[in-house]
Amino acid sequence: MEELFIQWLHEYGYVILFIWSTLEGELGLIMAGIMSHTGHMSLPIAIFVAGLGGFVGDQVYFYIGRYNKPLIYNKLKTQRRKFALAHLLLQRYGWPIIFIQRYLYGMRTVIPMSIGITRYSAKTFALINFISAIIWATITILLAYFFGEELLQLVEYGKEHYYIAIPFAIMLGGGIYYYLHRVTQKAGKKYLGETK
Numbered sequence: 001m002e003e004l005f006i007q008w009l010h011e012y013g014y015v016i017l018f019i020w021s022t023l024e025g026e027l028g029l030i031m032a033g034i035m036s037h038t039g040h041m042s043l044p045i046a047i048f049v050a051g052l053g054g055f056v057g058d059q060v061y062f063y064i065g066r067y068n069k070p071l072i073y074n075k076l077k078t079q080r081r082k083f084a085l086a087h088l089l090l091q092r093y094g095w096p097i098i099f100i101q102r103y104l105y106g107m108r109t110v111i112p113m114s115i116g117i118t119r120y121s122a123k124t125f126a127l128i129n130f131i132s133a134i135i136w137a138t139i140t141i142l143l144a145y146f147f148g149e150e151l152l153q154l155v156e157y158g159k160e161h162y163y164i165a166i167p168f169a170i171m172l173g174g175g176i177y178y179y180l181h182r183v184t185q186k187a188g189k190k191y192l193g194e195t196k
Helices: 002-022 026-038 043-067 069-075 077-093 096-103 110-117 122-146 148-160 162-195
Strands: none
Touching: 002 026, 002 043, 026 043, 026 122, 043 069, 043 096, 043 110, 043 122, 069 110, 077 096, 077 110, 096 110, 096 122, 110 122
16 A cells, blocks of 8 residues: 555656645645655655645635635634634735735635635735745745655654554544535535525
């Protein structure tokens, strides 16, 4: 299984990196940095692909907010506090919040959607978002690139002492299950609402 995963990374590494980067992918960027360190990826191309993925992801969230306001207001009721906080941050700090939003845990998808709801210029958002995404990709991948040997040693240690990772794997699995359960519930409610 491990060999198959490594083969996929070698064959489709840039595609996987792009997709991962559109979906809040710091882990994908770290893997790209390690693969650049080992020579399996080109460092400049990895940074560009990851930055482009991060840019595209946030642009999608922005336009979801811009053209789906009823969906945002009605379907994402559980996120209202985060949307209120995003509006407050935008009013207080202006454009820098677009620049740093990808570093704010739990707010990366909310802030672009929240900005999309407002009358904020789409061109200005796109420009700041692109610069921010490239810097985010550069910093994360370069750190993993320069500390590649240490990270590989950590991975090897984890493989030898896998039992240490069991609690983290359970938490990760539980988190994924909870997320998928919520998504399917929302999709079901939306479908039932539309068919009534």
